[in-house]
Amino acid sequence: MAAYVIANITVTDPVKFREYGAQVGPVLAKFGGRYLVRGGAIEVAEGAPNFDRLVVLEFPSMEAARAWYYSPEYAPLLALRNSASISNLAFVEGYAPG
Secondary structure, three states, X not given: OOEEEEEEEXXXXXXXXXXXXXXXXHHHHXXXXXXXXXXXXXXXXXOOOOOOEEEEEEEOOHHHHHHHHOOOOOHHHHHHHHHHEEEEEEEEEOOOOO
């Protein structure tokens, strides 16, 4: 079943964050991940507007999502992202009807 990584990111260092963005794609793809949402305009319809930069990643499974996030390949990029932003991130199981 598909799984998702959902992150709300506040960029604190745009230069470093662009460096992260330029490098993360191949590591994401190695684990079967792909972007569904990568920033972009946000229109809040309900509640407090507490989104900054919203990112949604799709993986083939929860195991693949966790493997990517905790991998040695992603570790230096995670450190770079953390030095350039403040993030809230969650792993979310997909929906399987039936």
